[in-house]
Amino acid sequence: MSTPPLPPRAGRPSRRRTSTRSGPLEALRLRNYRLFLVGQLLSVSGTWVQRVAQDWLVLDLTHGSGVALGVVSAVQYTPMMLLSSWGGLLADRYSKRLVLTVTQSVLALTAAALGVLAVTGHLALAHVYILAGLMGIVTAVDNPARQSFLIELVGRERLPAAVGLNSATFNVSRMVGPAIGGALIALVGAGPAFLANAASFLAVIASIALMRKDSLFAEPPTVRARGQIRAGWSYVVRNRRVGSTLGLVFVTSTFAMNWPVLLALSARATYDTGAQGYGALLTALAVGSLVGALVSAWRGAPAVAYLLLAAAAFGIAEVVAALMPTYGTFVVALVPVGFLALSVNTTANSLIQMSTPYELRGRVMSVFVMATAGGMPVGGPVLGYVSERFGPAAALAFGGWVSLAAACGAGLAVWRGGRAGDQAASPENPSDRVAAGPDGP
Structure with missing residues (x-):
């Protein structure tokens, strides 16, 4: 696949030699990854806070309707099935930092909208459906970009450690977030819980903005083509x-x-x-x-x-x-x-x-x-x-x-x-790379 010429620094993979060691301490030595991990810890905890608050609010609005709760879940997660491939294509075509900044900003705005509507007493079930669907669409773009961004943060040798630490962060958030969400609901209601989640997205946006571009293990973006x-x-x-x-x-x-x-x-x-x-x-x-x-x-x-x-x-x-x-x-x-x-x-x-x-x-x-x-x-x-x-x-x-x-x-x-003789293609096996064909969308 042909790629456009690159500027002297931007977009080029880092030329620094990576350590053959792949323990978590090696990944944590990288400033960009530390920033990303802290942002993920706060953001995922906020997501679990919102998940608890959203389920509670739907049950409250519908007087305990399990059907309504299932509809909200379907509206939010169906886009992941239908649109993830397009989200992955965007992650290949554009800077993953840019994609994540946009998706996290939109997710923050949707959470803030839920919070404002709930706090002011104007939130209806239809609003929950609409905003949950919007969040599902944006998440379908966000998830592939976030998953594939890890290797650009740490390089190939440190990737297993980074994936493990990322999963550890997710599970810590899964234990902490629902507890915080339940406490917020009991103390101040569901509205402030949504606003807390909106604020948590700012941590990811800030962590991305503070990253050093020349320390990324970035690859050239994929050129637009058919198929x-x-x-x-x-x-x-x-x-x-x-x-x-x-x-x-x-x-x-x-x-x-x-x-x-x-x-x-x-x-x-x-x-x-x-x-x-x-x-x-x-x-x-x-x-x-x-x-x-x-x-x-x-x-x-x-x-x-x-x-x-x-x-x-x-x-x-x-x-x-x-x-x-x-x-x-x-x-x-x-x-x-x-x-x-x-x-x-x-x-x-x-x-x-x-x-x-x-x-x-x-x-x-x-x-x-x-x-x-x-x-x-x-x-x-x-x-x-x-x-x-x-x-x-x-x-x-x-x-x-x-x-x-x-x-x-x-x-x-x-x-x-x-x-x-099937071999896994990798950046070290250029002959195995697959380009998009010109024979259709």
Whole structure:
């Protein structure tokens, strides 16, 4: 693919040699990544604050309608399935710093609009639907850019550590954010919680503005051409390692990591606990995920064998959790489940980014975003049916067995690809790079 001439410094990859060590301390030595991590910690915590406030507000506006709550969720997450490929293309064509600055600014404005309407008493359910849909559209652009920006912050050698630390930050936010959101709602109401989330986006915008451009491991943007979205999907289909990894992530996320369905049903129907019991299950899962994220940050370069073993072990751990006879043992069993689930996702994330040529990275990571979240509407009804017919434990065990089967299938596909000479394209293999064809949009 031809690229336009570059200015002397802007847009060129950093020429500094990167350390062969890939522990988290190596990633944290980079000022740009430290800024990004702090911004993410504040912003993701704010997002969880808003998620709690939004659910509470919808239930309050509709006098407890679960249907309305489901509609808001569908309106917000459907754009991720429909528009992520376009978001990935934007991340490839333009500066990821610029894309993130724009998306974070729009997300801040939508959260502020919700907050102002709620505080002034003018917020109606229709406003929630509209603003949730807008946030979903913007998030479909934001997520691929944010995922593919990591490698530009830290380089290839430090990428696994950065992905692990990013996941650790997410899980800390997942534990802290809902607690802050609940406290804000109890003390001052949902409106100020939305305004707090709007303010949290400013942390990301400020962190991006303070980054040193000449310290980024940036690559030239992809030149506009026809057929670029199809080129991204074509690469996923043709490269067995990347395609198998994404397929594994999709299956496990859809049928085995659909926690709102699996854990809510287990807490209510199997162990007869209330909302606090459900919260304890989520906390146990988050603790395991946090440990998994830290271990992933220390592991170094990702390996396909580790991904397959982690996915198989995750499936077995989930089946074991389904067999737990008491609530206490179930809580304990969820810790390794969370650890292995996080190990699967972080390893897959690093493998895909390091196996994909830079000019396609945004589009391929958009498929990763779709794989992790896009199957939720599919898996929810299936797991709900299995739970109603055979019980929540059967639904949990079903997810575990499906994950184990998916790990075996992905391993077979990678093995066949290796025998056929299928090689992962990377920036070090220029001949493997895929350009968009001129034969259609």
